Amino acid sequence: MAGDFMRSINLVILTPGFPTDERQTTTIPSLQLYAANLRFLYPEISIRIIPFHYPFLKKDYLWKGIPIHSQGGVRHRYLKPFLLIRILFLLKKLKKAKAVDIIHTFW
Numbered sequence: 001m002a003g004d005f006m007r008s009i010n011l012v013i014l015t016p017g018f019p020t021d022e023r024q025t026t027t028i029p030s031l032q033l034y035a036a037n038l039r040f041l042y043p044e045i046s047i048r049i050i051p052f053h054y055p056f057l058k059k060d061y062l063w064k065g066i067p068i069h070s071q072g073g074v075r076h077r078y079l080k081p082f083l084l085i086r087i088l089f090l091l092k093k094l095k096k097a098k099a100v101d102i103i104h105t106f107w
Contacts, residue, residue: 010046010098011038012091015106017054018068021061027054031106036064048094050087069094 013035019027039047047066053073061068069090074083094100 009044009101011048011102011104012094012100013047013049013104013106014087015049015051018049018051018070019063020055022064028106034106035066039064039066046098050090052083052087 013031015028015031017027019025019032025032035047035049038045048069049063049066050069050071052071055070056072057070058072059070061070071083071087071090074080091100091103
């Protein structure tokens with residue numbers, strides 16, 4: 001019964017930054033450990049990570065089998081509302097494709 005519940009969980013992690021690849025170990029190491037261990041201990045949970053500012057390019061890639069949706073960030077304060085709007089549209093798109101059960105903010 002618990003296994004059926006875990007299979008249905010779709011987790012989205014929102015964070016200011018995340019590594020660009022698996023070799024980059026100094027970018028928020030605690031989040032890297034958390035995501036890798038969560039993936040290892042509960043492989044049935046669908047995890048997606050949305051970094052806001054780093055990496056500086058807007059791109060999608062895989063990190064240890066976890067989909068990362070980098071938003072590229074902004075360097076000017078007055079553009080931050082547009083970044084937030086872009087992230088909200090991405091969340092809506094992810095929710096439409098596969099229901100989002102948990103949104104975890106990692107600050």
